[in-house]
Ligand SMILES: [Zn+2]
């Protein structure tokens with residue numbers, strides 16, 4: 322009995338018993354035949370597979386110094402609940418999220434002091450110009466949206482970001498296929514070769530950002546990435562002068578799943594891209610482990626522009642460092658229809674005319 | 684090629700509206716003894732053939748028979764019918780016999796220059812599928828259109844032949860549908876690109892901007908097993924048309940065909 326092993330069939334997952342005396346290795350369920358080395362290796366690989374493991378260091382709180390704290394004011398918007406910070410010298414007049422002008426002061430409570438800041442490189446005028454450029458070339462944008470466009474507010478704001486450093490290692494197993502075609506007199510043949518593809522690798526990730534503000538839409542912040550971290554400075558309250566700062570209300574722990582997901586997807590993509598030459602390549606297993614995970618707290622510069630159109634609030638966001646400008650625009654379905662119909666008729670007419678001309682001339 | 688028929692059809696419509704009784708009386712171009720055509724098609728083709736007769740100054744007509752009667756072959760029948768009938772020296776006539784399922788294109792004089800051996804082959808190959816499927820209206824319409832095209836070409840240029848083959852007109856319902864379909868696809872993709880320009884807010888699912896020092900520490904590609912499938916090849920159709928002979932030039936070129 323010592324000479325009988327049990328293996329998992331790579332083709333159907335069924336149990337294959339291997340009797341060394343017979344030397345046969347054929348799956349009783351799907352009739353696939355295998356080399357003994359192949360099936361041993363395959364079974365070793367799948368038995369060694371583990372689950373994801375994301376390990377992060379605890380974020381260490383750096384407190385504010387007394388005089389710094391005295392310089393900072395805290396406001397809350399009674400309308401949307403957004404909280405902002407600004408220095409004593411900055412007049413906070415309205416809520417940057419909903420435009421509500423009646424924001425009220427709130428007791429400043431012990432918050433983390435940011436580790437880093439990227440100071441604003443672009444001013445309010447640049448943000449307004451960028452908005453005008455943002456409208457350009459958008460043929461389906463409602464005319465009225467452009468014409469009536471009274472920007473309700475343009476606000477420069479430091480948004481709290483958690484910056485995550487880590488190194489990621491991953492082990493992946495793919496099932497790859499290669500197709501071969503040939504034919505004889507009566508039949509066309511297709512042979513599919515199946516491969517077990519193993520890839521292991523690691524990469525380090527530096528300062529993957531996630532905004533720590535509930536009021537700020539996560540996808541808006543995703544869309545203005547990336548920031549140039551060469552501009553990252555040691556935080557000083559002086560940088561906040563003249564700008565608002567959002568108060569973080571999602572701590573580093575809360576934002577981690579978003580980072581885990583992005584890092585996992587990235588390392589998986591890096592590994593998958595090394596499996597080339599296959600017709601298809603499907604991941605059968607992946608385990609990612611993060612180590613040396615370290616978090617920093619930074620304030621990053623964002624220009625926010627709000628406008629109302631047909632009672633709907635449109636928010637545009639500009640990266641205050643790089644000038645990247647984003648924001649979804651409304652669509653004019655009337656224009657959409659007109660374009661669609663005129664393109665359709667125009668192309669149909671040209672095509673038919675081409676057919677007629679061909680018949681006439683050739 | 685087929686374009687010139689549009690004014691032609693318009694003219695016929697006008698004529699039809701002006702003298703309906705005159706047209707009904709002049710159905711002399713079609714002798715449908717076997718009653719293969721519907722009356723509206725009979726009328727239309729009669730008008731079209733009359734118009735062609737005026738244009739090209741040759742006799743054009745269609746004869747359908749239930750049986751050949753005393754004639755031994757459809758060729759003999761046609762020869763006797765054409766020579767004894769009151770027809771022009773030049774002409775092209777189509778004879779169809781239901782009893783023997785024969786079809787024959789008879790060409791007289793100059794008619795055989797316009798519809799030479801190549802032309803006969805071409806017209807037979809086009810209409811026989813309709814005739815054998817008992818789609819007689821379509822078959823005779825197709826015949827008349829093709830005859831018109833061959834005559835037009837002969838009159839205005841040189842006759843179609845092996846070295847100068849007939850080209851199917853590109854304007855046909857299938858091609859127009861293809862054009863419309865392509866136009867729909869192209870215009871839809873253009874407007875959807877225009878629509879996508881309005882959207883610039885997208886979540887990030889990756890962090891490749893922030894990755895560095897990627898190292899591959901293990902890679903193995905192991906062949907597991909193969910699966911082979913086969914599908915039967917579609918059988919090549921062996922029933923090709925006969926290849927055309929040389930230029931006939933006589934009063935009648937090739938022989939009749941079965942359908
Ligand atoms: Zn199996």
Ligand SMILES: [Zn+2]
Pocket residue numbers: 398399400401402403416417418419420421
């Ligand atoms: Zn608000």
